[in-house]
Amino acid sequence: MNQEDANKITSYLSFRLGDEVFALHVSKVHKILGMTEITEVPRAPAYMKGVINLRGNVLPVVDTRIKFGMTPSEKNKSTSILVIETSISGESILLGIIVDAVQAVLKIEAEDLLPPPSIGKQYQSEFITNMTKVKDKFYIILDMDAVFSSDTMLNIKELVDARESVTKDH
Amino acid sequence: MIPSFENFQSRFVEEALDNINELESTLLELDLSPNDKELLEKVFRIMHSLKGGGGMFGFELLSEFSHHMENIYDKIRSGQLAVSSKLLSLTFQSVDILRDLVNVEVIESPEIKVRYQEMVTTVENVLKEEIQVQKSQTVNEGKLTSPNDIPEVTGMATWYIHFYPGAHVLENGTNLLYLIDELGQMGPLKAVPRLLNIPDLEGVEPERSLVFWDLFLSTDMGKAAIMDVFIFVEDDSKIEIQRLSQSDLFTQPQFIARLDTLCENKLEIELADLSEFMVDEPIEEGLAAPVVFDQLGQTSEGKKVTSSSIRVASDKIDGLMNMVSELVITQERLNVIAAQHQIPELKMVAENIQKLTGSLRDSAFSISLIPVESLVTRFQRLVRDLSCSLDKKIAFTTSGTGTELDKTMIESLTDPLLHIIRNSIDHGIEMPDMRKRKGKPETGSIHMEAGYSGANVIVKITDDGAGIDPAKIRANAIEKGLISKDDVLSDNEVLNLVFAPGFSTSKEVTEVSGRGVGMDVVKRNISAIRGEVSIESVPGEGTTISIILPLVLSIIDGLLVQVNHTQYIIPLALTDRIYSIGSDVLKDGFINSVTLNGIQYPFYNLRKELELNGEVPKRYQMVVVNHTDTRIAIAVDKVVGKIQAVLKPLGRMYHDQKVISAATIMGDGGIALVLDTNSIVKELLNPS
Incomplete structure (x- = not known):
């Protein structure tokens, strides 16, 4: 999908991590898989959960909860792996991310997209593309390229704070 | 695929590029032995076919340019000019422009026209100069002769030509009768077609050449001119040229009469039958050894074997490799299933398929491997050009270049190796007078060695230059903050600091090496293909850089x-x-x-x-x-x-x-x- 076509699409997929809900543009999401057996690769950062077989190819899988500074994912009925496309130093790669639950597809028009809080680094706003409000609920739209290009761990608390600061302003 | 002009054109481009590559390697050989007649002929022949093909397929500039070069080499091979380093450098430059001139996109650009004009002017100037210079030399040295050359007799002579065209000679559109016409324009000609090999009508294949000729020609143009007529067909054909007499035998009615009877009665002419006319020719052992240009499947210097190889686009090979990979995965799946069900027949089939996939895999791999040799010409060229511009004398030698590597690996290896060799030329090998003072031979040597070692391929570049002084490296590394003053490092560890990012020993940036990219880039590129690089050096004696590559197969x-x-x-x-x-x-x-x-x-x-x-x-x-x-x-x-x-x-x-x-x-x-x-x-x- 080229960028122009992608921009016309106003659908976003929302998913839950703990109590927080995030959204991703659907053009970034390739597939949604149920939780499966993951082969651990030794000597990797803790958030690199391992690799799985995606139609004959090896797909690295990230434990998003660990990356976001939460307790490791546990396998239950709603746990899913989102296969997303990210661009890391200009190279497009497929990545599996474990989320607690996939929620819904949201329609968000361009005018409903709010800028990330500009109060600086303390909210880790470099990982946030936009904030948005759908039916009085606020969502963070994540910049997955930035999240996975960096080795730094995210802090779920700061992300929540960022959302709340925007919530207050509106 | 419907044969179209574009198709022929792209095939010509491929062939022309092959020819130009061959030209480049021939020139490198010629650089080492400038008097080798065979190499000169080869250069001439390549220029000639570029000229012909270029004209035919719409590459006018290519055709014109190779015409200029062909003229020069014509002069050289006829002895009017000698090979000089200036001429060789010029030809090397021409190789570069020839490459551009077959590139359809490049020839459209206006710059190439300018470059082309400049180049043509240079060629003309150099040619004029060389003729001047060499003339004055000739006066001093006496007559200019090239060795191995039978002194060309100018003046009338009668030649016997046995022309046996190869069976496939017609496939590229050659009309053999035109060749004979061309001979006829050189002087009185008697052409005797031989129809021995012609089968019955139903056996005739119209695309094959079946006729051969005995030709008698009187001309004052010499053997080289006769050979030129056959230049496009000589690769596939058998051509013998023998001088019968140093006079025009066609003026003797007996000769013509004898020919006529001979042709009627005999199926093949033997020169002995004409011996009475060959009075003025020295005949050894009854018959002078004819000059034979026989290239029917023959190897000249082990090269250009009429090996049955074909060109394949590399994406087809990639596709094949992918399919083999899929097949191997599927086959492993079959093994699992066969193991689950204890059915003897299934097991047998599974085992057979395993064997087949194994050999299929191996042959698919061997297709995608390329010998290291394919890189050598570029390196030789680099050594030649660079050592000339730096006034150094360097001999580049190689061994084990038959070692094969995956084509992607060869590609990623090219730049690092070029960089290493460039470094050796620039920093390693000393100036000739310096080398003399050190008691080394004036000509430095750079040797590239490739070979297998277990599951690795090792490529080594060795020079006998100045070597690297660990103390200097150490000082530089401390200055750059790579190590601290108190660090204790072995000489070997110190040497390997040259691969550290941000390390460049050269004080000033020279044009040749040290353009900001250093050995760290070499190391990074080699690490990218999971290889390792290390350095050994003895100050005053030289440096060896070894690259160890895993024989990684997919x-x-x-x-x-x-x-x-x-x-x-x-x-x-x-x-x-x-x-x-x-x-x-x-x-x-x-x-x-x-x-x-x-x-x-x-x-x-x-x-x-x-x-x-x-x-x-x-x-x-x-x-x-x-x-x-x-x-x-x-x-x-x-x-x-x-x-x-x-x-x-x-x-x-x-x-x-x-x-x-x-x-x-x-x-x-x-x-x-x-x-x-x-x-x-x-x-x-x-x-x-």
Whole structure:
């Protein structure tokens, strides 16, 4: 999908991590898989959960909860792996991310997209593309390229704070 | 595919590029032996066919330009001009512009027209100059002759030409009758067609050439001119040219009469029948050895064998490799199913398919391998051009260039090697007078050596230049902050600092090397293909840079082992033997060493080193791995069996992962991790 076509699409997929809900543009999401057996690769950062077989190819899988500074994912009925496309130093790669639950597809028009809080680094706003409000609920739209290009761990608390600061302003 | 003009054109471009590459390597040979007649002929012939083909396929500039060059080489081979380094340099330059002139996109650009004009002017000037210079030299040195050359007799002579066209000579559109017409324009000609080989009508294949000729020609133009007529067909044909007499025999009615009777009565003419006319020719042993240009399947200097090779687009090979990979995965799946169902017939079929996939895989691999030799011409050219511009004398030699590597690897190796050689020329080899003072031969040497070593390919570049002084490296590294003053490093460690990022010994940036990209880029490029690079140097004696590349193939035979529930693969080619020992043996002891069957091995306990928790088994399996003559034992829980593994990269997210080089999809859909034994040995023996 080229960028122009992608921009016309106003659908976003929302998913839950703990109590927080995030959204991703659907053009970034390739597939949604149920939780499966993951082969651990030794000597990797803790958030690199391992690799799985995606139609004959090896797909690295990230434990998003660990990356976001939460307790490791546990396998239950709603746990899913989102296969997303990210661009890391200009190279497009497929990545599996474990989320607690996939929620819904949201329609968000361009005018409903709010800028990330500009109060600086303390909210880790470099990982946030936009904030948005759908039916009085606020969502963070994540910049997955930035999240996975960096080795730094995210802090779920700061992300929540960022959302709340925007919530207050509106 | 419908044959169209575009098709022919692109085929011509490919052929022309081949020709130009051959021209370049011929010139390099010619540079070493400027008097070699055969090489000169080759250059001339290539220019000639570029000219002809260029005109035919709409590359006018190419055709015109090669015409200029052809003229020069015509003068050289006829002895009017000698090969000089100036002329050779000019020809080398022309190689570059010739390459551009067959590039359809480039010829459209206005710059090329300008460059073309400049080049033509240069060619004309150099030619004029050379003629002037060499004339004055000739006066001093006497007559200019090239060796191995029979002094060309000008004046009337009668020639006997036996022309036996190859069967396929008509396929490129040659009309043989035109050739004979052309001969006829050179003087009185008697052409006797021979129809011996013509079969019955139903056996005639219209595309094959069946006729051969005996030709008698009187001309004052010499043998070279006769040979020129056949220039487009001589590769496929048998051509013998023999001088009968140094006069025009056609003026003698007896000769004509004799010819007529001979032709009617005899199926083949023997020169002995004409001996009475050959009075003025020295005939040794009854018959002078004719000059034979016989190239029917013959090898000239081991090169240009009429080998039946074909060109294939590289994406077709990639496609083939992908399919073979898929097949191997599917075949492993079949193995799993066959093992689950104990059906003898199924098992037999599965085993057969396994054998077939194995050999299919091997032959598919061998297709995608390219010998290192394909790089050599570029390096020779670099050495020649650069040493000329730096006024250094350098001989570039190679050995083991038959060593084959994957084509992508060859591609990624080119730039690092160019850089290393450039460094050797610029920093390594000293100026000739300096070398003399040091008691070395004036001509420096750079040697490239390639060879296999176990599961590796080693490429070494050795020069006999100034070498590297570790003290200087050390000082520079301290200055750059790479090491501190108090660090204790061996000379070897110091030398290898040149690969550190931000290290460049050259004080000033020269045009040749040190353009900001240094040895760290070489190292990075080589690491990218999982290779290693190291340097050895003796001050005053020279430097050797070795590149060790894993013979990484995308499919390997592997030994499947297991620790906890995860399966790992060790390349089967590297495994020596497997021993079983009690796990308590490895538990205590400070040194990582174990005695197996009376031999001591350093060992690598996969469970411990990879920090895999879980229950320690009662017995470990010790897999002995042989890595470039170093043997180590790897401790695993269980050896599962043999597997053909299609290697899949782990990707960027695991780019820091050294011990695991790839993963593979198993027959049951699971994943096994491929161990990089190179890294394991290195980690075990040089812990840092």
